[in-house]
Amino acid sequence: MKKLILLATLPIVALYGCCGGEKTTKEAAAFETISKEMKAQYAPDGRSKTLEVKLEETANGFALKGVTNQPQAKEAYLKAFADKGIEVLDSIKVLPDESLEGKIYGVSNQSVINFRTSGKYSAESATQVMMGTPLQILEKKGGWTRAITPEGYISWVTSGSITYMDKAEFDAYKAAKKVIVTTKYTTMYEGPSEMSQMVSDVVWGNILLDLGDAGMYWRKVAISDGRTGYIPQRDVMDFNKWLDSRNPTADNIIATAKQFIGVPYMWGGTSIKAVDCSGFCKSTYFLNGIVLARDASQQCLTGDDVDISKYVNDGEYTKEALANLKKGDLIFFGTKATPEKKERITHVGIYIGDGIFIHSATKVRINSLIPTDENYYDGSKRLVRAQRILGNVDAGKDIWSIKTLYK
Numbered sequence: 308m309k310k311l312i313l314l315a316t317l318p319i320v321a322l323y324g325c326c327g328g329e330k331t332t333k334e335a336a337a338f339e340t341i342s343k344e345m346k347a348q349y350a351p352d353g354r355s356k357t358l359e360v361k362l363e364e365t366a367n368g369f370a371l372k373g374v375t376n377q378p379q380a381k382e383a384y385l386k387a388f389a390d391k392g393i394e395v396l397d398s399i400k401v402l403p404d405e406s407l408e409g410k411i412y413g414v415s416n417q418s419v420i421n422f423r424t425s426g427k428y429s430a431e432s433a434t435q436v437m438m439g440t441p442l443q444i445l446e447k448k449g450g451w452t453r454a455i456t457p458e459g460y461i462s463w464v465t466s467g468s469i470t471y472m473d474k475a476e477f478d479a480y481k482a483a484k485k486v487i488v489t490t491k492y493t494t495m496y497e498g499p500s501e502m503s504q505m506v507s508d509v510v511w512g513n514i515l516l517d518l519g520d521a522g523m524y525w526r527k528v529a530i531s532d533g534r535t536g537y538i539p540q541r542d543v544m545d546f547n548k549w550l551d552s553r554n555p556t557a558d559n560i561i562a563t564a565k566q567f568i569g570v571p572y573m574w575g576g577t578s579i580k581a582v583d584c585s586g587f588c589k590s591t592y593f594l595n596g597i598v599l600a601r602d603a604s605q606q607c608l609t610g611d612d613v614d615i616s617k618y619v620n621d622g623e624y625t626k627e628a629l630a631n632l633k634k635g636d637l638i639f640f641g642t643k644a645t646p647e648k649k650e651r652i653t654h655v656g657i658y659i660g661d662g663i664f665i666h667s668a669t670k671v672r673i674n675s676l677i678p679t680d681e682n683y684y685d686g687s688k689r690l691v692r693a694q695r696i697l698g699n700v701d702a703g704k705d706i707w708s709i710k711t712l713y714k
Contacts, residue, residue: 331364334362334364335362337388337391337393338362341384341387341391344387345380345383345384346358349377349379349380349383350375350377352605354433354460354462354605355459355460355461356461357374357375357377357402357445357461358373358377359375360373360374360384360399367396368394368395368396369393369394369395369396370395370396370398371384371385371388371395371396371397371398371399373399374400374402375399375400375402376401376402376403376455378401381401385397385399402445402446403444403445403446406447407447407471409474410471410473411443411473412441412442412443412444412471412473412474412477413442413443413444413452413454413470413471413472414439414440414442414470415437415438415442415468415469415470415531416438416469416470416530416531416532417438418437418507418508418509418510418513419435419438419510419577419580420435420436420464420465420469421435421575422435422454422456422462422463422464422575423462423463423464426449426450426451426452426453427451431575432573432575433463434460434462434577434586434601435578436456436464436577437510437512437577437578438507438509438510438514438515439487439513439514439515440457440514440713441481441712441713442454442455442456444471447466450465451464451465451466452464452465456601457598458599458712460601470530470532470533480516480531483517484517484545485545486514486515486528486538486545487514487544487549488509488510488512488513488542489511489542489544490541490542491510491511492508492510492511493510493538493539494508494509494538495509495515495528495530495537495538496536496537497536497537499522499524499525499537500537503537506534506536507530507536509538509542510578510579510580511579512578512579512593512594514546515529515530515538515543517546518535521537525537525540526538526543550714553595553596553597555592555595555596555597555697556635556697557634557635557697558634559595560591560592560634560635560657560697561634561657563591563594564657564665564671565665565673567579567582567587567590567665567667567671568665568671568673569671570582570671571670572584572667572669572671577589577590578590583667584603584654584655584656584667585599585601585602585603585605585655586601587667588603588606588655588656588657591657592696593709596710597696597700597706597707597708597709598707598709598711598712600705603653603654604651604652605705606637606639606655607637607639607652607655607691607692607694608705609694609696609699609704609706610694610699610704610706611694611695611699611704612694613636613692613694613695614631615628615629615631615690615693623678624662624677624690625662631693632658632660632693633658633695633697634658634659634660635657635695635697636658636693636694637655637656637657637693637694637696638655638657638664638676638690638692639654639655639690639691639692640652640653640656640687640689640690641654641691642689652691652692653689654666654668654686654689658693659673662675662676663675663676663680664684666684668686674687675687
């Protein structure tokens with residue numbers, strides 16, 4: 308159930324009070340006003356933009372300190388203070404951090420790695436990334452790395468889970484021959500034998516470097532961090548051939564989704580090991596060659612709107628009222644907008660047809676929106692909207708093909 312909570316856990320702007328006095332009050336008030344404007348313009352969603360600035364009083368005067376990955380936001384901050392006739396020192400760091408020395412690219416090197424909302428183990432889970440995922444690196448701090456996923460999601464991961472590269476190394480990695488894992492769970496061994504020592508667990512959708520055949524039954528592979536080993540031939544497929552074979556029809560989307568049935572729910576999960584609701588939808592589409600936005604509250608802004616406004620009996624939808632939905636559409640639950648409050652999305656699933664949908668709630672399961680059906684979902688009255696993904700890939704609607712983001 309990934310949703311907008313991340314806006315609170317990844318602060319856009321932190322306001323720090325300074326020492327007392329009329330001047331201090333003036334500076335702080337200006338900062339608060341300017342920060343609201345900067346957030347609205349440059350970082351309305353902190354999951355995809357980094358803008359963390361605070362005002363501090365130093366021995367040399369007031370200073371703006373913090374980080375952003377948007378140079379224009381920094382310039383806008385400084386101009387806004389200048390326009391108010393307030394002198395501030397510039398201590399805003401633009402990411403990627405210069406201390407990375409050009410190693411601003413990365414590739415995940417664990418079967419599944421956990422990203423968090425800040426650089427500490429006690430922080431809330433934000434998302435997961437699978438082995439072989441290309442990343443943009445923003446900064447390192449205390450054993451943690453802030454990185455951007457292919458779909459533009461910003462969060463923190465333990466530094467040892469990533470292989471860091473400069474542009475030449477990253478381009479070489481992208482051009483190298485690879486394989487993708489096509490079975491739910493398998494193992495990479497030190498030698499071409501199941502009796503050999505395990506190098507790593509490997510799961511559905513992991514991407515490894517291809518080092519060639521090792522006999523009839525084994526393939527030699529490598530992880531981006533240099534570890535090599537062997538994996539059963541039956542469990543992998545040439546990555547380029549796999550990409551070319553993707554045929555994201557509605558039936559194929561639903562067939563893939565059903566292979567997740569019974570997989571446990573986990574906040575932030577995006578793999579066959581465990582998924583949250585939006586992670587389940589994301590994983591299903593990924594395995595069909597499509598990259599979705601990460602969270603339900605982001606996914607609901609992509610694709611084409613589907614009209615599901617016709618309903619009866621105080622929000623209980625009938626099959627006729629859902630006639631506009633097609634197989635493979637994403638359906639979203641939450642609270643509708645009112646004059647006082649914005650729409651709030653808290654859950655998402657994949658529509659199967661005839662009022663039936665599949666989603667991750669406790670575990671991946673199939674439920675119905677129809678009150679008379681035995682497997683009726685008791686949250687159906689919270690159905691808010693639906694979006695059509697298929698037909699909108701690489702069409703400027705925040706839905707991408709893997710070829711676009713990974714090649």
